[in-house]
Amino acid sequence: MLEVRGIDTYYGLSQALFGVDLELREGEIVCLLGRNGAGKTTCLRSIMGLTRPRRGLIALGGRAITGWRPDQVCRAGIGWVPEDRRIFGRLTVHENLRFAAESCPRPGAWSLDRIYELFPKLRTLREHLGTQLSGGEQQMLAIGRTLAVNPRVVLLDEPCEGLAPVVVASLGQAIRAIRETGTAVLLVEQNARFALSHADRAYVLDDGRMKLEIAAPTLLADETLQERYLGASGSEAV
Ligand SMILES: Nc1ncnc2c1ncn2[C@@H]1O[C@H](COP(=O)(O)OP(=O)(O)OP(=O)(O)O)[C@@H](O)[C@H]1O
Numbered sequence: 250m251l252e253v254r255g256i257d258t259y260y261g262l263s264q265a266l267f268g269v270d271l272e273l274r275e276g277e278i279v280c281l282l283g284r285n286g287a288g289k290t291t292c293l294r295s296i297m298g299l300t301r302p303r304r305g306l307i308a309l310g311g312r313a314i315t316g317w318r319p320d321q322v323c324r325a326g327i328g329w330v331p332e333d334r335r336i337f338g339r340l341t342v343h344e345n346l347r348f349a350a351e352s353c354p355r356p357g358a359w360s361l362d363r364i365y366e367l368f369p370k371l372r373t374l375r376e377h378l379g380t381q382l383s384g385g386e387q388q389m390l391a392i393g394r395t396l397a398v399n400p401r402v403v404l405l406d407e408p409c410e411g412l413a414p415v416v417v418a419s420l421g422q423a424i425r426a427i428r429e430t431g432t433a434v435l436l437v438e439q440n441a442r443f444a445l446s447h448a449d450r451a452y453v454l455d456d457g458r459m460k461l462e463i464a465a466p467t468l469l470a471d472e473t474l475q476e477r478y479l480g481a482s483g484s485e486a487v
């Protein structure tokens with residue numbers, strides 16, 4: 250479904266990714282873990298065409314999308330939920346969803362109704378402004394807005410950050426429900442336990458290099474591996 254092969258990404262002269270490979274199959278949940286500054290966000294930005302890799306290949310469904318603009322990548326079927334959520338504060342919940350669906354229309358299962366079924370809380374808040382939402386509600390809206398475009402792949406950057414455990418649990422259910430529709434999910438998380446307990450496979454990045462690819466349950470069950478690959482920040486979260 251999504252294939253990333255040997256990408257090198259730079260910020261100016263400084264190289265952030267070194268030959269990164271990554272693969273996401275249809276309906277798979279894959280997590281991308283690693284310490285602060287490892288290059289996780291850069292990896293998502295590279296896929297979206299926000300920070301273009303200098304070398305390597307990115308393909309979606311067998312078609313190369315390397316070098317495409319972010320709006321073209323979005324139309325091709327990759328949705329991105331950025332870490333800072335970027336809700337339109339002066340639009341209502343419903344307007345935020347409608348705007349997304351209309352700005353990048355793609356056919357598919359995710360009607361606004363279906364999104365409200367996934368996040369019933371959003372339906373009760375549909376006339377509320379973006380600025381009136383809690384962190385958890387904003388995160389639901391950010392995910393809903395991405396689904397409104399009917400992506401084949403969703404990239405989630407630290408969706409649990411700053412959220413209460415009960416909200417985190419409901420996000421986990423939502424991520425599984427997204428996968429049920431065949432949409433693949435690439436989940437970047439500091440909260441390794443959360444990510445590993447929902448993912449099929451895991452990748453670990455360190456210093457811009459891919460260090461490990463492993464079945465998520467295997468890494469979840471192995472504290473020695475977690476300590477080795479995720480270090481202090483990993484063991485805190487795990
Ligand atoms: N806009 C930028 N300009 C220059 N360097 C950047 C920029 N964004 C990130 N970097 C650098 O690229 C490297 C990877 O950063 P990135 O944000 O991808 O890491 P991350 O794994 O997402 O970290 P975190 O867990 O803190 O979000 C870091 O060394 C960072 O300092």
Ligand SMILES: [Mg+2]
Pocket residue numbers: 289290291332
């Ligand atoms: Mg990041």
